[in-house]
Amino acid sequence: MSVRFGLLALLAERPMYGNQLRAEFEGRTAATWPLNVGQVYTTLERLVRDGLVVAAGVDEDGHELYQLTEDGRLALTKWWATPLSRESRPRDELTIKLALAVTVPGVDVRSVVQTQRADTMRALQDYTRLKSAADERTPPDIAWVLVLESMIFQAESEIRWLDHCESRLVRRAKKSPPLPTSEPAKRGRR
Amino acid sequence: MSRERLDTEPSSALFVVEMVDVSRTYGDGATAVHALRGINLQVRAGELVAVMGPSGSGKSSLLHLAGGLDSPSRGTVLLEARDLASLSGRDRAALRRRSVGYVFQELNLIPGLTAAENVALPLELDGVSTKHARPLAVRALREVELEDVDDRYPDDLSGGQQQRVAIARALVGDRRLLLADEPTGALDSETGEAVLQLIRTRCDRGAAGVLVTHEARYAGWADRVVFLRDGAIVDQSSASGGAESLLGLRG
Numbered sequence: 001m002s003v004r005f006g007l008l009a010l011l012a013e014r015p016m017y018g019n020q021l022r023a024e025f026e027g028r029t030a031a032t033w034p035l036n037v038g039q040v041y042t043t044l045e046r047l048v049r050d051g052l053v054v055a056a057g058v059d060e061d062g063h064e065l066y067q068l069t070e071d072g073r074l075a076l077t078k079w080w081a082t083p084l085s086r087e088s089r090p091r092d093e094l095t096i097k098l099a100l101a102v103t104v105p106g107v108d109v110r111s112v113v114q115t116q117r118a119d120t121m122r123a124l125q126d127y128t129r130l131k132s133a134a135d136e137r138t139p140p141d142i143a144w145v146l147v148l149e150s151m152i153f154q155a156e157s158e159i160r161w162l163d164h165c166e167s168r169l170v171r172r173a174k175k176s177p178p179l180p181t182s183e184p185a186k187r188g189r190r
Numbered sequence: 191m192s193r194e195r196l197d198t199e200p201s202s203a204l205f206v207v208e209m210v211d212v213s214r215t216y217g218d219g220a221t222a223v224h225a226l227r228g229i230n231l232q233v234r235a236g237e238l239v240a241v242m243g244p245s246g247s248g249k250s251s252l253l254h255l256a257g258g259l260d261s262p263s264r265g266t267v268l269l270e271a272r273d274l275a276s277l278s279g280r281d282r283a284a285l286r287r288r289s290v291g292y293v294f295q296e297l298n299l300i301p302g303l304t305a306a307e308n309v310a311l312p313l314e315l316d317g318v319s320t321k322h323a324r325p326l327a328v329r330a331l332r333e334v335e336l337e338d339v340d341d342r343y344p345d346d347l348s349g350g351q352q353q354r355v356a357i358a359r360a361l362v363g364d365r366r367l368l369l370a371d372e373p374t375g376a377l378d379s380e381t382g383e384a385v386l387q388l389i390r391t392r393c394d395r396g397a398a399g400v401l402v403t404h405e406a407r408y409a410g411w412a413d414r415v416v417f418l419r420d421g422a423i424v425d426q427s428s429a430s431g432g433a434e435s436l437l438g439l440r441g
Contacts (some may be wrong), residue, residue: 121427156405156407
């Protein structure tokens with residue numbers, strides 16, 4: 001997703017000014033994606049250039065307001081209707097890191113996997129606590145719970161993938177002599 | 191937080207269960223299976239520890255040893271600061287009945303007994319009269335949010351309700367150690383989460399818990415997650431408690 005469609009989605013509700021858009025964006029996405037106001041204005045300029053947004057005068061405090069054009073509304077409708085392509089998402093640094101770890105000499109791959117898994121597990125524990133607290137709140141904060149659950153599922157999937165990587169490395173180590181590039185696996189570090 | 195304070199106290203009495211350099215080998219000679227090797231694990235009152243690892247990594251063996259259902263080939267298991275090896279079989283069984291609650295994937299509810307009777311059973315086996323055991327069982331059923339099922343038989347309950355009865359049976363009589371082996375079994379994700387919530391709540395109220403699971407999402411409820419591979423602990427993670435900063439600005 002881009003900031004671009006985030007702003008279009010917010011402007012579909014009512015005209016807003018830059019800092020207001022920033023605050024609304026962070027509020028709705030539970031601050032998982034902090035924006036700075038410069039990013040908001042740069043994006044607004046591009047949206048105006050592309051004819052999706054126009055300036056809509058100033059409010060009583062002198063803030064410059066922006067609103068959606070008909071083309072902007074169409075672009076937004078299309079965005080809601082189109083699934084996100086996996087290729088368009090940011091490249092996954094962890095996948096790249098592990099792919100490099102198994103090929104670059106001198107890297108203890110199992111240690112990389114284990115360190116990452118412990119860290120992701122820690123994050124999953126934290127998300128679970130936050131979710132548990134949010135569930136108990138009245139009224140429940142649905143947007144916040146949904147964001148947390150998304151993170152929980154992503155973390156869970158990453159841990160499963162790391163488990164899988166570890167098993168695969170172990171199987172390979174059993175089948176063939178250890179790669180000259182990697183140290184023997186460490187055990188019982190604590 | 192009290193947890194920080196406890197860290198500085200050396201006394202092992204703080205641990206509800208403590209495993210010191212525990213190994214468990216089945217068989218001997220060339221066919222020996224080393225299920226656990228040199229395990230060191232302490233669980234405090236109020237703490238929930240999850241144990242994860244692939245099949246055959248020793249998760250269930252660890253749980254059986256922690257609850258005194260099996261004895262180590264080497265090393266020491268202390269339950270409420272008492273060395274299980276130093277107790278007679280009878281005393282060990284009594285300590286186990288009074289202090290340890292088990293939740294397994296197979297619920298092992300007795301079909302001919304009502305929900306309340308099933309829950310009261312461990313107390314009655316321990317010599318508590320039916321008259322005294324019944325209100326404790328009913329209280330345990332309320333604790334797992336089961337109302338109006340006291341006199342129903344397991345076959346008349348849903349899978350999720352049966353699992354709750356099994357948990358109530360594990361909780362009854364204020365046991366200090368709760369051991370759970372894949373307690374979410376075949377439950378759907380929401381019911382499974384409710385089960386974890388119950389275990390978490392019990393630990394928050396002062397029990398120590400050890401949860402064996404292969405699902406990271408359920409392990410996420412624990413204070414500490416221990417990863418086993420080939421019978422040894424390969425790494426651990428603890429909740430940071432600083433989750434808000436991890437997510438940015440939200441307070």
